[in-house]
Amino acid sequence: MRRLRVGTRRSQLATTQTGAVVAALKKERSDLEIETVEIVTRGDQILDVSLSKVGGKGLFVSEIEKALQDGVIDIAVHSAKDVPAILAQGLVIGAIPPREDPRDLLIAKNGQTLRDLPEGARVGTSSLRRRAQLLAIRPDLEVVPLRGNIDTRLRKLQDLDAIVLAAAGIHRMGWLSGQRVQAEGVSYDVTPLTPFECVPAAGQGALAIECREQDTEVLQLLAAIHDRETERCVMAERAFLAEVGGSCQVPVGAYAAPSFSRLNLAAMLADARGNVVLRGAMMGENARELGRELALRMLAGGGDRLLAMTYEV
Numbered sequence: 001m002r003r004l005r006v007g008t009r010r011s012q013l014a015t016t017q018t019g020a021v022v023a024a025l026k027k028e029r030s031d032l033e034i035e036t037v038e039i040v041t042r043g044d045q046i047l048d049v050s051l052s053k054v055g056g057k058g059l060f061v062s063e064i065e066k067a068l069q070d071g072v073i074d075i076a077v078h079s080a081k082d083v084p085a086i087l088a089q090g091l092v093i094g095a096i097p098p099r100e101d102p103r104d105l106l107i108a109k110n111g112q113t114l115r116d117l118p119e120g121a122r123v124g125t126s127s128l129r130r131r132a133q134l135l136a137i138r139p140d141l142e143v144v145p146l147r148g149n150i151d152t153r154l155r156k157l158q159d160l161d162a163i164v165l166a167a168a169g170i171h172r173m174g175w176l177s178g179q180r181v182q183a184e185g186v187s188y189d190v191t192p193l194t195p196f197e198c199v200p201a202a203g204q205g206a207l208a209i210e211c212r213e214q215d216t217e218v219l220q221l222l223a224a225i226h227d228r229e230t231e232r233c234v235m236a237e238r239a240f241l242a243e244v245g246g247s248c249q250v251p252v253g254a255y256a257a258p259s260f261s262r263l264n265l266a267a268m269l270a271d272a273r274g275n276v277v278l279r280g281a282m283m284g285e286n287a288r289e290l291g292r293e294l295a296l297r298m299l300a301g302g303g304d305r306l307l308a309m310t311y312e313v
């Protein structure tokens, strides 16, 4: 293999993430010629409608998967949390590099924490998972829809009191220094939300590199940038998500951390309005079984009824 074509979405975050993966691969194989191919997905084009309405996160991935299947590209770099539970025919995740900070960040215009935002403050997020968990702590907040790439969302903070973004994205962009985010000519204090306050999305902070199942040479190359511990955590989180049938219509969070030889998995399920938030945690050895087991327990413990409640949001 002499040439590798890498598919990426066109957002600033996507191209930055892809650039980091390309650099890591070049370090492994300096003779390799790597070409980056930008793909505009439907999810990138439809920015004014909430994701739960236009068909979910798969929108960002399905066109890229087609390019892999058609041989237009050889690998695709995704944010692990954007990858659906079931991959397209003939494709596999070839590598999961070491995870970044998995937490969500509260970025308040005047530097407040979640506790000292003023009564009725307007907080921007289109994620049902973030919305439910914010309202569980501060029922008085007005949570308003906020879509677009992370640069766009940061700019929209001008018209709001606060927004919530993943730490990983901000960090990979090089916009986070200490407790401040500096980007697009603005600078704000940030407060990380702990996984107890706001359980992250399954896979948040991790990248997933997808390729063709049959491409043994590519799989061999990707093994060099793979992190087995991150994979184990992400597997437990995704097993939880798959078992609860996580679509964008339901607020679901799952976060696993290694604890000696075992994994500690924390998860949350809520109804779409965020009136009821159900939390659970469990330790286990086998990542997939742990994710499934915690999901089954939480569904049996009332989660099934939460998921059955659907609303127009």
Ligand SMILES: NCc1[nH]cc(CCC(=O)O)c1CC(=O)O
Binding pocket: 079, 080, 081, 082, 150, 164, 165, 166, 168, 169, 203, 204, 205, 206, 207
């Ligand atoms: N849904 C978009 C998306 N996909 C991955 C990230 C952040 C980076 C990551 O989690 O790895 C973001 C932005 C955000 O949620 O703030």
